[in-house]
Amino acid sequence: MKVLVSDKISGKGIEILKSGGLDVQVKTGMTPEELIKEVENYEGLIIRSGTKVTEKVIQAAKRLKVIGRAGSGLDNVDLNAATKRGVVVMNTPGGNNVTTAEHTITLLLAMARKVPQATASIKEGKWEKNKFSGVEVYNKTIGIIGLGQIGSYVAKLAQGLMMHVIGNDPYLSQENAGKLGVELVDLPDLYRRSDFITVHVPMTPDTKNLISAKTIAQMKEGVRIINCSRGGIVNEQDLYDALLNKKVAGAALDVFEKEPVDPKHPLLGLDNIIFTPHLGASTTEAQENVALAVAEQVVDYLQKGLIRNAVNIPSVSAEILPVIQPFLTLSEKMGSFLAQIYEGGLERITIEYKGEVANLALGPMSVAVLKGILNPILEEPINEVNAPVVAKERGIEVKEIKTTDSGNFSSLIVLKVKSGGQVASLAGTLSSKKEPRIVSINGFELEVAPGGHMLMLSNDDKPGVIGSLGTLLGDNQVNVASMQLGRERSGGKAISVVGIDSPASRDLLDKIKKLPHILSVKQIQL
Numbered sequence: 164m165k166v167l168v169s170d171k172i173s174g175k176g177i178e179i180l181k182s183g184g185l186d187v188q189v190k191t192g193m194t195p196e197e198l199i200k201e202v203e204n205y206e207g208l209i210i211r212s213g214t215k216v217t218e219k220v221i222q223a224a225k226r227l228k229v230i231g232r233a234g235s236g237l238d239n240v241d242l243n244a245a246t247k248r249g250v251v252v253m254n255t256p257g258g259n260n261v262t263t264a265e266h267t268i269t270l271l272l273a274m275a276r277k278v279p280q281a282t283a284s285i286k287e288g289k290w291e292k293n294k295f296s297g298v299e300v301y302n303k304t305i306g307i308i309g310l311g312q313i314g315s316y317v318a319k320l321a322q323g324l325m326m327h328v329i330g331n332d333p334y335l336s337q338e339n340a341g342k343l344g345v346e347l348v349d350l351p352d353l354y355r356r357s358d359f360i361t362v363h364v365p366m367t368p369d370t371k372n373l374i375s376a377k378t379i380a381q382m383k384e385g386v387r388i389i390n391c392s393r394g395g396i397v398n399e400q401d402l403y404d405a406l407l408n409k410k411v412a413g414a415a416l417d418v419f420e421k422e423p424v425d426p427k428h429p430l431l432g433l434d435n436i437i438f439t440p441h442l443g444a445s446t447t448e449a450q451e452n453v454a455l456a457v458a459e460q461v462v463d464y465l466q467k468g469l470i471r472n473a474v475n476i477p478s479v480s481a482e483i484l485p486v487i488q489p490f491l492t493l494s495e496k497m498g499s500f501l502a503q504i505y506e507g508g509l510e511r512i513t514i515e516y517k518g519e520v521a522n523l524a525l526g527p528m529s530v531a532v533l534k535g536i537l538n539p540i541l542e543e544p545i546n547e548v549n550a551p552v553v554a555k556e557r558g559i560e561v562k563e564i565k566t567t568d569s570g571n572f573s574s575l576i577v578l579k580v581k582s583g584g585q586v587a588s589l590a591g592t593l594s595s596k597k598e599p600r601i602v603s604i605n606g607f608e609l610e611v612a613p614g615g616h617m618l619m620l621s622n623d624d625k626p627g628v629i630g631s632l633g634t635l636l637g638d639n640q641v642n643v644a645s646m647q648l649g650r651e652r653s654g655g656k657a658i659s660v661v662g663i664d665s666p667a668s669r670d671l672l673d674k675i676k677k678l679p680h681i682l683s684v685k686q687i688q689l
Contacts, residue, residue: 498535
């Protein structure tokens with residue numbers, strides 16, 4: 164398979180792609196039009212921040228299976244378009260955590276001591292010692308908005324500078340904040356108390372313009388602001404006004420709303436702000452780390468189907484995959500089987516995980532169920548990526564239930580679908596050899612190895628039904644490979660699942676339906 168690398172990455176990453184058996188083409192600096200024309204023939208695309216993967220690019224990439232971002236930010240990728248097309252989008256979180264945190268502290272100190280301004284002054288032949296008096300960071304309070312991997316490391320570095328660290332993160336517990344040595348506060352309190360404020364959150368509708376005139380008004384006089392996260396989190400016009408009237412004593416930006424920054428941008432004319440051109444992740448070590456990581460992830464996915472660090476599909480680590488893989492196979496086969504026996508418009512899917520399986524990563528298994536159910540009934544290609552999106556777009560409700568009670572099985576997965584006012588159900592488990600087994604169909608207990616061509620019949624439990632079926636199949640040159648039976652009681656209703664070596668024709672299915680005591684017949688292909 165072919166992989167296009169459209170931004171510059173470490174050569175070691177390129178070597179990993181090639182040694183993984185992929186055909187690699189490195190073409191950097193392409194225009195959007197050139198990229199749209201070029202990307203058509205590739206299964207993989209590796210980018211950094213320079214390439215914009217728009218909906219038009221994704222639509223043009225007919226064979227594309229995966230987009231790998233060497234870095235963490237994905238604001239240059241249309242995730243919705245990629246997900247709808249079934250393209251896995253991966254990033255490399257953690258590869259540049261230390262580098263970005265160090266850059267944050269570098270800007271903080273350089274801003275506090277006016278290092279860039281003093282350097283420029285000396286280069287102009289001046290010696291303005293009194294003009295560039297700074298402030299100490301010792302014993303000052305730093306407010307960190309976002310205590311993820313980068314924010315947490317900033318906290319450790321700030322503590323090394325003997326700063327008092329307070330932070331805000333809605334996803335961090337008080338207990339874990341205490342382990343970091345960070346006092347967890349709400350945003351108004353952080354704004355009010357901080358001498359320095361740094362942001363480490365993703366760009367979302369909730370975080371856009373997080374630092375604005377409204378929030379700056381809540382800050383103490385002479386606060387200093389650092390942004391090494393994403394442009395647009397700090398409102399640049401409001402920051403300009405606050406720097407001009409000295410409400411904000413200093414600022415340091417590594418990112419801008421529009422990059423490269425306009426040379427006429429008003430912030431560039433102020434002397435109490437410093438800049439770097441999006442260098443947060445730009446160290447030799449970080450660039451090598453993310454290049455190696457994204458290359459390994461793309462190879463693993465294209466060659467082995469192993470998904471790591473995906474942002475639009477549940478990921479499975481290499482350590483967990485051997486444990487969960489048999490359940491993924493079971494889940495998809497159960498979904499596909501059920502899709503071929505129920506009738507009517509699909510309204511709701513309930514997935515119940517019972518016993519030991521309930522302690523595993525359920526996200527990938529639920530996605531496998533959706534893939535199995537939707538593939539037989541939709542013309543559009545369905546995979547692990549777009550299955551949840553397609554289900555949501557079609558108004559299909561999906562519900563997960565976990566329970567420790569699994570009856571006579573160590574693990575049991577139960578699927579129920581509601582369609583046309585009717586409910587169809589299926590229960591499955593793994594054999595002692597980790598092979599998929601269906602153990603209940605619509606309440607009838609039996610044991611079926613799901614695979615190949617199968618017929619599922621509903622019938623009255625009367626003598627001669629199986630014999631007449633076998634005779635009819637034999638007369639039509641269809642060999643029976645297996646047969647499993649289940650009934651509610653003697654003389655009541657029964658079902659049978661018959662494995663056959665070749666598919667039955669429509670004419671043969673009609674003949675089976677006309678046999679005595681046969682109520683219905685479904686042909687299933689797995």
